[in-house]
Structure formats: structure tokens, C-alpha cells
Amino acid sequence: MSKKIHSKRRSFLFTATYTIGAVGLGATIWPLVDQMNPDSSVKSLSTTEVNVGNIEPGKTLTVLWRGKPIFIRRRTKKEIDEAAKVDLKDLIDPEKDSDRTKNPEWLVMIGICTHLGCVPLGGKGEYKAWFCPCHGSHYDTSGRIRKGPAPKNLEIPKYEFVDNNTIKIG
Amino acid sequence: MLIRLNNLLVKVFFIVFVIIISGSANSEEKKIEFIKNNWSFEGIFGTFNRASLQRGYQVYQEVCSGCHSIQHLSYRNLVEKGGPEFTLDEAKSIAEQFEILDGPNDDGEMFTRPRRLSDKFANPFPNVQTATAANGGAYPPDMSVLVKARKGEWNYIYSLLLGYEEAPAGHELDEGVYYNKYMPGNKIMMSKPLFEGAVEYADGTQATETQMAKDVTTFLTWAAEPHLEARHKMGFKVFIFLIILLTLVYFSKQKVWSRLDSKENSDQKEETFDKVEKAVTEYEGEDPKTFK
Amino acid sequence: MSEEKYVPKSKLARWFDSRLPLLSLSHHLTEYPTPKNLNYWWTFGGILTFFLIAQIVTGIILAMHYVANTDLAFDSIEHIMRNVNYGWLIRYAHANGSSMFFLAVYIHIFRGLYYGSHKPPREMIWITGLIIYLLMMSTAFMGYTLPWGQMSFWAATVVSNLFGAIPLVGENITAWLWGGYSLGNPTLNRFYSLHYLFPFLIFALVVLHIWALHVPGNNNPIGIDVKKNRNETMSFHPYMVMKDLLAMLVFILIFLGFVFYAPNFLGHPDNYIPANPLVTPAHIVPEWYLLPFYAILRAIPSKLGGVIFMFASIFILVLLPWLDTSKVRSAVFRPLYKKFYWVLVVMVILLAYLGAKPPEGIYVILARIATAYYFIHFLIILPLLGRYEKTSPLPTSISDPVLDKLSIVDKFKKTAAEYEGENVDTFK
Numbered sequence: 001m002s003k004k005i006h007s008k009r010r011s012f013l014f015t016a017t018y019t020i021g022a023v024g025l026g027a028t029i030w031p032l033v034d035q036m037n038p039d040s041s042v043k044s045l046s047t048t049e050v051n052v053g054n055i056e057p058g059k060t061l062t063v064l065w066r067g068k069p070i071f072i073r074r075r076t077k078k079e080i081d082e083a084a085k086v087d088l089k090d091l092i093d094p095e096k097d098s099d100r101t102k103n104p105e106w107l108v109m110i111g112i113c114t115h116l117g118c119v120p121l122g123g124k125g126e127y128k129a130w131f132c133p134c135h136g137s138h139y140d141t142s143g144r145i146r147k148g149p150a151p152k153n154l155e156i157p158k159y160e161f162v163d164n165n166t167i168k169i170g
Numbered sequence: 171m172l173i174r175l176n177n178l179l180v181k182v183f184f185i186v187f188v189i190i191i192s193g194s195a196n197s198e199e200k201k202i203e204f205i206k207n208n209w210s211f212e213g214i215f216g217t218f219n220r221a222s223l224q225r226g227y228q229v230y231q232e233v234c235s236g237c238h239s240i241q242h243l244s245y246r247n248l249v250e251k252g253g254p255e256f257t258l259d260e261a262k263s264i265a266e267q268f269e270i271l272d273g274p275n276d277d278g279e280m281f282t283r284p285r286r287l288s289d290k291f292a293n294p295f296p297n298v299q300t301a302t303a304a305n306g307g308a309y310p311p312d313m314s315v316l317v318k319a320r321k322g323e324w325n326y327i328y329s330l331l332l333g334y335e336e337a338p339a340g341h342e343l344d345e346g347v348y349y350n351k352y353m354p355g356n357k358i359m360m361s362k363p364l365f366e367g368a369v370e371y372a373d374g375t376q377a378t379e380t381q382m383a384k385d386v387t388t389f390l391t392w393a394a395e396p397h398l399e400a401r402h403k404m405g406f407k408v409f410i411f412l413i414i415l416l417t418l419v420y421f422s423k424q425k426v427w428s429r430l431d432s433k434e435n436s437d438q439k440e441e442t443f444d445k446v447e448k449a450v451t452e453y454e455g456e457d458p459k460t461f462k
Numbered sequence: 463m464s465e466e467k468y469v470p471k472s473k474l475a476r477w478f479d480s481r482l483p484l485l486s487l488s489h490h491l492t493e494y495p496t497p498k499n500l501n502y503w504w505t506f507g508g509i510l511t512f513f514l515i516a517q518i519v520t521g522i523i524l525a526m527h528y529v530a531n532t533d534l535a536f537d538s539i540e541h542i543m544r545n546v547n548y549g550w551l552i553r554y555a556h557a558n559g560s561s562m563f564f565l566a567v568y569i570h571i572f573r574g575l576y577y578g579s580h581k582p583p584r585e586m587i588w589i590t591g592l593i594i595y596l597l598m599m600s601t602a603f604m605g606y607t608l609p610w611g612q613m614s615f616w617a618a619t620v621v622s623n624l625f626g627a628i629p630l631v632g633e634n635i636t637a638w639l640w641g642g643y644s645l646g647n648p649t650l651n652r653f654y655s656l657h658y659l660f661p662f663l664i665f666a667l668v669v670l671h672i673w674a675l676h677v678p679g680n681n682n683p684i685g686i687d688v689k690k691n692r693n694e695t696m697s698f699h700p701y702m703v704m705k706d707l708l709a710m711l712v713f714i715l716i717f718l719g720f721v722f723y724a725p726n727f728l729g730h731p732d733n734y735i736p737a738n739p740l741v742t743p744a745h746i747v748p749e750w751y752l753l754p755f756y757a758i759l760r761a762i763p764s765k766l767g768g769v770i771f772m773f774a775s776i777f778i779l780v781l782l783p784w785l786d787t788s789k790v791r792s793a794v795f796r797p798l799y800k801k802f803y804w805v806l807v808v809m810v811i812l813l814a815y816l817g818a819k820p821p822e823g824i825y826v827i828l829a830r831i832a833t834a835y836y837f838i839h840f841l842i843i844l845p846l847l848g849r850y851e852k853t854s855p856l857p858t859s860i861s862d863p864v865l866d867k868l869s870i871v872d873k874f875k876k877t878a879a880e881y882e883g884e885n886v887d888t889f890k
Contacts, residue, residue, distance in 0.1 A: 013425055017418040024415055031548035035523055039545040044246050044288035214723055242540045311735070314540065318726060319734035354744070394734075397543075397550045404551070405722025412718070416711050423704040430498075430696070 046170050052106070053165035060122050062111065065169045069111035069119055070157065071130075072167065075141065079129075080104045083142035090146075093153045097142040100156055108159050108167065109143045115150035130154070202352060204325035205332055207384060211391060214406070217399050218392050223254035225371050226389025229382050231264075232369050234313065237305060237360075239293040242314035243393055246287040252399040253392055261287055268292035306346045308359035317387075317394040324391045326352060331383040334362040490676075495695035496702050497682035499860045503577075504680065505709030506570040507672075512710050513563040514668065518661050520556040521605075528608065530654035532647045535610040536736045554725040560602055561728045562717045564751035567595060576803055578791030579681040585783040590671040592779055594664055599752065601660040604653040606749060611733030616746045618653075619645050624759070627766040644739065685791025686860055694860050745820060753817030754810050758836070760821045761829035771833065778840045785840055787848025795854040799847050802839060809835045 038046075048065045052072060055061050060073040075083075083097040084104075101107055113120050118134040125131025127146060130139040137148030144153040159169045210219045227248065230240065245265035248256045256264070266284040270292070273280035285292065295301035302309040311319075320326045329352040337349035343357070350358040364386075369377045392398070468489040470476050479485040527546050529538040542549035571591070574580055580588040607618045622639050626632040641648025679688065679695075688694040696702070720727065728750060732743045748756055755772050762768040778785070793800045809832045816832065819825040 013418070013422055017415075017422045020411075020415050020418055024411060027411075031551055032519065032523060034547045035549060035552060036526065037547055039541075039547055039549070040246075040250070041244070041288075041541065041545040044244070049286075242537070242544060247544075315734040319731050321731050323731075401550065401722055401725075405718070408718055408722065409715075412711065412715050416708075416715065419704070419708050419711055423708050426700045426704045430701075 047168055048170060049162065049166055049168045051165055052167055057105075063169075065157065070169060071107070071109045071111040071122065071143075071154075073107045073122075075105055075107055079141040082127075083140060083144075086140065086142075086144075092145050093151065095142075095144060095153055097144075100142055100144075100153070102159075102161070106167070107141075107143060108156065108169070109154040110157050111154065113137055113150055114145065114152040114154065115148070120154075204322055204329040204352065207325070207328060209324060209388070209391075211388070211398055214402060216402055218252070218388060220255055221373060221375075222385050222388045223392055224256065225373065225375060225381075226385035226387070226392075227254050227256075228372060229364075229369055229386040230313070230389055233363050233382075234386065235292075236294055237301070237310040238313045239295070239301075239310075240291050240313045240393060241293055242312075243291045244287070245285060245289060245291065247396060249287065250396070253396055254389070258287075265289060306359055310360065313390055313393060315394045317391045324387050327390060328383050328387045330358075331364055331387070332379060492697065492699035494676065494698040495679065495688075495690055496698050497680055497688045497860060498694060498696045499682050499684065500680065500702075501683055502705075502709055503569070503573040503683075505706050506566050506573065508706035509566045509710050509713050510563065510570060511668065512714075513559055513566060514661065514664060517556060517559050517563060518665070520552050520559060521658070521661065523552050524556055525658060528654075530608065530651050532610055532650055532737070535608060535650065539609050551721070554721045558717060558720045558725060558728065560605065561720070561749070561751065562713070563598065564602070566713065567598065568751070571595070572807065575806075576793045576800075577681055577683060578685050578786075578788075578793070580783050581786065581788075581791050582783065583678045584675070584681065586674040587671060588783060589780060590667055590674055592776070594667045594671060596776065597660050597664045597667065599755075601657055601664070602749065602751065604657040604660075606733075607650065607653050608657065609733060610650065610737045612735040612737055612741075612743050613730045613733040613746070615645060615737035615739065616743055617748050618649070620746055621748075622649075624765070624769045627769050629766070681791065682860060683792060684794055684857060684860060686857060688860055745818075747818050750814065750818075753815075754813040755817075757813040757817035757829045758833045760817075761826065761833040771837075775833075775836060778837070782840065782844075786844045788844075788851060788853070789848075790851075790853040790856065795856055796847070796851060797854065798851045799844075802843055802847070805835070806839050809839075 046066060048063065048070075050061070050063050050070075050072060052061065052074070055072065055074045057074050058076045058079075060071050063070050063072065080097075086097070088094040088096065098104065100109075111119050113132040113134065115132065115135055115137055118132050120130040120132040120137070120139060122130055125138040127138055127140040129141045130143065131137070132139075132148065132150065135149050137150035138146050139150075139154055140146050142153075143156075145151070157169055159167055162168045210217060210222070230238075245261055248254050248261040248264065249258055265287055268285045268291075269282040270285050270289055271280055272283050275281055295304065298309055317323050317327055322329070330350060333351040333353070335349055335351050337343055337356075341349060341356075343349060347357050347359055348361055349356055364379050364382045366379055367377050369382060371377050375381060395401075468479075468486045470479050470485050475485055524542065527538065527542045527549065529535060539553065542553050544550075546552075574588065574591070603618070603621065607614045622636055622645065625635045625639060628635060637643065639649070640646065641652060682688065730747060730749075735743075747753070755775065758775050759768040759772040762771050788796065788799065790796055793803055812828065813832045813836070816825050816829045821829075
């Protein structure tokens with residue numbers, strides 16, 4: 001008779017203890033895990049401002065952002081027109097050129113081949129744009145994959161024009 | 171024999187303790203009382219006063235940074251929670267006042283550029299040796315953790331800043347050496363840094379010596395312990411939690427241990443008792459209780 | 463230690479356990495018979511295990527961010543304190559955890575000394591414990607060097623110079639330790655490597671320590687062997703698990719009190735000054751838990767003598783089971799031993815106090831007296847006590863506190879036997 005009530009009260013106490021204990025354990029483990037996340041000094045470098053005032057049309061500037069190469073190309077009119085004319089049906093990874101740029105004169109891309117991660121060479125390949133020597137991927141003047149094993153177009157990072165001469169990446 | 175030895179030891183003990191207690195009272199290192207002040211960051215609920223931190227930064231920048239580096243601080247720390255909490259733009263414009271050597275660029279040359287939030291605070295000297303040579307052979311210590319590196323911590327720094335006095339009679343001071351009441355050994359090679367009005371506070375507070383000393387000490391304490399507020403906040407939550415958990419575990423433990431007085435256990439003891447009682451009663455018929 | 467063989471319930475469990483007896487081990491640990499009269503001084507083994515694990519976990523995490531190079535070490539720790547997420551918390555936990563570890567180990571050791579846990583048949587528990595203690599001190603000493611602050615550098619210089627006192631080979635040994643002509647980068651790197659290694663050696667020795675314990679079983683406050691068939695033990699789980707947990711939480715409360723509200727109280731301000739080989743601090747002191755040995759070291763006038771006495775002070779503890787010749791285990795029944803025990807405690811605390819004082823005047827005299835007492839206590843007093851001490855009467859078991867007071871059952875038996883003369887055993 002009293003044993004049943006006893007056990008109910010007893011098990012509530014134990015359940016409560018286990019629960020609070022588990023909360024405590026979780027709260028203790030979180031800092032031990034979070035310490036491996038990027039620390040504040042790394043996060044402060046998560047954006048890079050680049051001065052692009054000196055880049056002439058037809059020239060590419062390569063900068064490091066978060067340890068990765070970024071191609072900043074000031075495109076010529078010819079390159080812009082070529083990129084716009086391409087039929088989406090011909091693309092391995094269909095994407096409009098206007099969707100890849102904020103200002104068509106400026107192409108900002110992460111310079112890492114989407115196949116296995118090599119850095120493509122500029123001014124080379126069938127489209128005279130970018131060619132990855134590792135396995136033969138060809139990218140066009142919009143950085144889109146046209147031929148070769150790469151599955152996707154060169155990635156466009158988050159960026160914005162802080163002013164006419166400065167791009168903030170990240 | 172051993173008991174006599176024991177008594178002797180007790181006596182030796184007593185004498186030893188008396189010596190120690192009297193010894194501590196007049197030890198060679200005179201106990202110096204620091205100048206008293208109320209610090210908002212002291213105590214288990216301590217926090218920093220933002221305005222004081224911002225003023226303190228100004229004092230550091232305009233008075234101290236000429237000689238003292240604070241190399242572990244970055245300009246972004248001025249914006250982060252728990253510190254002076256300048257705005258992003260304020261901190262950016264502070265950083266931009268200082269240049270940093272960067273490079274090499276694509277031409278292979280080094281160049282200077284304005285500092286960014288992610289950069290560290292500018293050092294007044296390129297290295298320790300230059301700093302030492304420029305200050306009469308005494309290196310102005312880096313201030314990043316200076317408050318933690320001195321006995322007395324912020325009270326010591328505060329008192330030192332206000333502790334410049336006339337050397338007492340007979341105290342010979344070399345050129346470039348000053349008398350300070352709180353410096354161990356009383357000789358310091360830093361001249362008095364704070365004078366009334368040395369800084370014109372941006373928030374209009376009157377820049378008395380004690381005001382500046384208090385603000386810069388607060389700033390330096392934050393510089394040494396930028397996570398102090400987070401630590402206090404977390405500590406409070408942790409303690410409340412632990413007290414709750416401790417209570418629960420205590421009662422759980424009691425509950426578990428009460429099983430030892432449980433029915434089964436006492437049943438066993440009862441059985442033995444009954445058995446003996448019965449046997450004796452059968453044999454005599456007398457009340458077993460009288461045996462007690 | 464006779465136990466019935468544990469047979470797991472499920473077939474899979476039996477298959478597993480017959481090949482790798484982890485389930486049997488777990489069963490042994492949960493059922494392990496613990497004396498039912500243990501007091502809270504017996505919870506420190508559990509507390510120590512907690513702190514060993516805590517130090518290893520926080521240490522491995524710190525090792526992810528720390529750089530062992532004399533130019534970068536101090537900066538890397540500031541980086542941990544300022545930039546790494548919760549870095550300040552993990553660093554303060556590791557530094558204060560070290561102090562808590564030693565506080566617990568001293569209580570644990572002195573508990574052993576009081577209740578005679580070092581006496582036969584528990585000598586190997588005592589000796590493995592001393593090896594653990596030695597490894598702890600080495601680990602802590604090397605760990606303290608890693609921040610490369612002033613105290614790191616100079617305390618390490620002083621201690622490593624001690625080896626120079628060894629005749630003939632001293633200089634070579636010191637150079638070998640340093641990897642150079644003074645404390646430098648090679649030293650820092652090897653200390654880092656060994657500091658990471660030793661805690662795992664400690665862990666292995668703890669396993670041996672507990673294994674050695676489980677052979678005779680725990681000692682208890684009155685030092686009388688328990689009889690397992692007389693209801694004098696309880697299963698380790700859940701009784702001791704809950705009790706240990708409670709004690710652990712209280713100790714953790716104290717530990718976190720330091721971490722959150724006085725994280726630098728047990729440390730030395732000078733270690734926030736980057737190491738400078740050209741400037742010696744006014745007072746070089748090790749961390750508080752090494753102070754008694756530091757005091758003994760400085761008490762002896764000769765350099766080599768100080769080193770010898772310092773190591774001897776730990777070595778004679780190894781001999782303790784053979785120096786303490788008394789047949790009675792627990793100080794509860796040894797009134798004279800009890801008094802000398804407390805004298806020893808006070809002397810050790812006094813030595814710790816003196817270790818932090820400059821070696822001048824009265825402090826030197828007191829340190830010599832305390833050192834002398836320490837050695838006399840173990841080498842002379844204990845063996846003499848074993849021979850001549852008049853101990854109090856011992857109870858027959860832990861259930862019967864004192865020999866004179868008969869239990870109720872015994873009383874009945876006695877009276878009944880007197881009355882008739884018949885065999886009392888038939889009553890059962």
C-alpha cells in the first residue's frame with residue numbers, strides 16, 4: 001500500500017535528479033565542443049575589403065579570402081556579351097550571367113574548381129577564360145562550367161560594393 | 171617516556187606558533203594599504219562601467235600609449251560585448267588612425283596601410299630593445315595583462331598612479347628616477363603620468379587626477395580580463411544550478427540509503443529477535459525483557 | 463575475493479562477456495562489497511578520479527590551441543583567453559583544477575595515514591599511490607612551465623639547477639634535461655610532450671591502484687577487517703555511487719567558486735609577466751602544493767643535502783608500511799599516534815607556509831625544526847610507537863563497536879545458558 005506511493009515519490013525524485021544532471025552535463029559539454037568552432041580572431045577575418053580601383057578592363061586580381069583564392073575580373077565588353085549570349089540549354093549547370101554578377105563589368109568568383117578543388121588558370125581553355133589543368137575542366141567568361149568533369153559553375157561568394165573602388169567579400 | 175615526549179612537543183608547538191604570529195605582525199615587508207576606491211567590477215556581480223571604460227581608453231591612448239604597448243588587444247575588442255562597447259564606426263575610425271606594415275605585395279614590396287578592426291593595437295616601439303633604450307634603460311611593460319601581473323591588481327595600479335610623492339629625507343634619487351609610495355623599493359623610472367586636465371574627456375567629465383586614474387585602471391582591468399562580465403554571469407547561473415542539483419542529489423542519496431532500513435532489512439533483524447525471544451520464553455516462561 | 467561467477471542474461475551478452483569480460487567487470491564494480499561504516503573521508507578517491515578526467519579533457523582541448531615555442535607560448539595562452547570560444551573558462555578550469563587535484567590528494571593521503579590504510583595487506587595500494595603522487599608532481603611542474611611566464615621560467619630554472627648538485631654527472635644531467643645550456647625552447651617542447659604523456663601513465667597507475675584495492679577491499683574507520691557474511695558490507699552501487707556523487711558535487715562547488723570568482727587567487731602574479739632570462743623575480747616560489755618540499759629543500763644548508771632530503775621526504779613514505787610497526791590499524795584506537803599524527807599535519811602545513819617565505823631569520827629556523835620533526839616522525843616515532851604504544855581495546859567487528867558491550871543476542875544466550883546450562887547453540 002505505502003510501497004506504491006513510496007515508489008512514485010521516489011522515482012519522481014530520481015527522474016528529477018537525472019534530468020537536472022543531464023542538463024548540467026550538456027551545459028558542461030557545450031563549451032568543450034564549441035571551443036573548436038572558429039574563434040573570434042578567425043571570425044574577424046571573415047570579411048576582406050579589396051581595393052579594385054586599379055584594375056583595368058580585361059585584368060583579373062586574385063586575392064585570398066578565408067584562405068581561398070578569389071578571382072576579381074573586370075570584364076571587357078566582348079566578354080560580357082559573350083557570356084550573355086549563351087543559351088541556358090548548352091550549359092552543364094544552367095545559370096544566367098546576370099544572376100552571377102551585381103555589376104556585369106565585375107565578376108567575383110571563388111577560384112576553386114568545383115570538381116576536386118584545384119585552382120583554375122586564367123586566360124586559358126576553349127573559352128579563353130579559365131581552364132583547370134588537373135582534369136581538364138573548361139569555364140567560360142562567366143565562370144560557368146562548359147566542358148570537363150566539374151559539375152558546377154565557379155562559386156560566387158557573398159560580396160558587395162562598399163564604394164566604387166572597394167569590394168567587401170564575405 | 172613517549173607521553174613526556176608528547177608533552178614536550180606540545181610545548182614546543184605552542185612556542186613556535188607564538189613566534190610565527192608575532193613574526194607576521196612585524197615582517198620586513200611592510201604592509202602597505204592601497205588607496206581605497208569602489209570598483210564596479212569587484213564582487214561576484216561586478217560589471218564594467220561603459221563610460222569609464224571609454225574614458226579609460228582615451229587616457230590610455232593619449233597618455234600611456236606613447237611608451238606602453240597593449241599588444242594583445244585588437245581594435246575589434248573595443249566593440250565586443252563586456253568592454254567599452256564603442257560603435258563599429260567609432261572603433262573603425264580609431265583603428266584607421268594607426269598604420270600597419272603589410273605585404274609583400276605582388277611587386278614584392280612591403281607597404282603600410284591603415285589598421286582595421288581585425289588588427290592588433292599599434293605598438294609605440296618596434297621591439298623591446300628600442301622601448302628600453304628610449305626610456306632610460308627601463309622597459310615600459312606591456313599593459314595587456316599588467317593588472318594581473320602585479321600584487322594588489324587594480325588597487326595597486328590605481329595607487330601607484332596617484333602615489334608619487336616627495337622623496338623622504340635622506341632618499342637619494344638618480345637622474346630619471348622618481349619616488350613612488352607604492353612601487354616595491356619605492357623607486358620608479360616612470361615620471362608622474364597624470365596631471366589635472368592632461369586629457370580632455372570626450373564625454374565632458376572633468377579630468378581630475380583621481381578620475382583619470384580610476385578610468386584608466388578600469389580600462390586596464392578590462393584589457394586584462396575582457397571576459398570578466400561573462401564569467402560573473404555564467405558563475406551565477408552555474409551556482410544556482412549546482413545548488414539545485416546538490417539538493418536533488420542529497421535527497422536522492424538519502425532515499426537510496428533509506429533502503430537499508432527497509433522492510434526486508436528490519437524484517438531480518440525482527441526475525442532473529444523473535445526467534446531468541448520465543449526460545450527463551452518457552453524455556454522459562456519469564457518475561458524476556460527482564461534480561462535487559 | 464571470492465565471488466560467484468556472473469552470468470549475463472542475454473545470449474549476446476554471454477557471447478560477448480565470455481570473450482571480453484567487460485560485463486563481468488562491470489558487475490564486479492557495481493556489487494563490490496564496501497564496508498558500511500565508511501565516512502566521507504572515503505569519497506576522495508572518486509573526487510580524484512573526477513579531477514583526473516577533468517584535467518585530461520581540459521588539457522587536451524588546451525593543447526589544440528597552445529603553441530610550445532618560447533616566442534609564442536605566452537601569446538598563445540592570451541589567444542586562448544581572449545579569442546577561443548570559452549577559452550578563458552577552459553584555461554581557468556585547468557589551472558584551478560590542478561590545485562583542486564592536489565588538495566584532494568593531500569586529504570586522501572592523510573586519510574590513509576590516520577586510518578592505517580597503508581598497513582598490511584594494503585602496501586601495494588600505498589606504493590602505487592605514491593607513484594601516482596610523484597607523477598602528479600612532475601606533471602604539475604612541467605605544466606606550470608608551459609605558459610612561459612616569469613615564474614614558469616625561474617621556478618623551472620631553480621629546480622633543474624638542483625640536478626647540478628649531483629656530484630660528477632650533475633652538470634651533464636642538467637644539460638641533458640635542458641637540451642641546451644639553460645632553460646630554453648628544447649626544454650619547453652619536451653616538457654610539453656611529457657606533460658601530455660604523464661596523465662595517461664597516472665591513469666594506468668590508477669587502474670593498478672584500484673585493482674590492488676579490490677583484492678583486500680576497502681579499509682574502514684575502525685580498521686577492523688569486515689566480515690562479508692555478517693551484513694557488514696553494502697554493494698558499491700547504488701550506495702557508494704550516490705555518496706561519492708554527493709561529495710563530488712560539493713567539491714566541484716568549491717572548485718567552480720575559484721574558477722568563476724577568484725581564478726587567479728591560487729596563482730602568482732609574476733606568471734603574467736613574459737619570461738625574461740635577464741631579470742630574476744624577487745621571490746621565486748612554486749605553486750602552493752609543492753611548497754612543503756620547497757621548504758625542506760631550502761632548510762638544509764648544502765645544495766646537495768637539500769636535494770637529498772627533498773627526495774628522501776617522499777622516499778621514506780614508501781617505507782611507511784614497514785616503519786609503522788603497530789599491529790593496530792586505525793588511529794581511532796591509537797591515542798598517542800593520534801596526537802603525533804596531528805603534530806605531523808601541523809608541521810606539513812607549517813612547511814608549506816614557510817616555503818612561501820624568504821629563507822631568512824626565524825623562517826629558516828622553523829623550517830629546520832619542521833623538517834627535523836618530519837623525518838623523526840617517520841623514522842623514529844612511528845617504529846617506537848609500534849613497539850610501545852598502549853592501544854585502546856579493539857572491537858571484534860565493525861557491527862559491535864566495543865568489546866565490552868554485548869549484543870542483545872549474546873546477552874540472551876549468556877543469561878539463558880546460566881539458567882539451564884544447556885547448549886546455547888540449539889536456540890538457533
